[in-house]
Amino acid sequence: MAKEFSEAFYHSRSWKRARCEALIRDHDLCQHCAAHGNVESAVMVHHVIELTPANINDPRIATDLSNLVSLCDTCHKIVHGWVSADKPRRRHTFDADGNLICIE
Template sequence: MTLGGGGNGKKALPFYNSPSWRKTRKAVLARDHYLCQICLKRGVLEPAVIVHHIDHLKERPDKALDEDNLQSVCAVCHNRLHPEKGKQQEELKQRKARVIQARANPEII
């Protein structure tokens, strides 16, 4: 089973689909009462939907299932923790051509 995250996360997919990860993820969400731990520190109650590796999976695969290395976070906080993932989407947006339809002014024709 490959644990490394690679740049696109596809290499880590088998790990995130494994029964051991699913069990650990469920335990961490329950431990954190399904609340984003980052928002909670600011006094905000926000549901957690992601379990985040504090020490990144590709850098520390030995801590992949270590509950002390995992925290429940909301999608917004997870995106802040991983700004590099948003860059891929920005690059795609920049590549798209913007099409503008031009029409002749009927008053001049």
């Protein structure tokens, strides 16, 4: 999905560091799933304000944690509108003892 203008950015040290820090902050969990009480591993870090050729050199947009959110593949596609939100998905959550359990 990488566009040409962002190709070099996504290979940069500063992005890799910001991405890593966002995943640590989010405990490697998809934040959209977490908001719905679901536990799903994050597979990528998404820019809340989308990167454009105009803002890619602005660290407040490109690498600031406040503009980054860890997401699973499904939620990322939903956020971008690449798939609809009614796709079936794994559902699990924590029980009272902190163990992962299936909801369905």
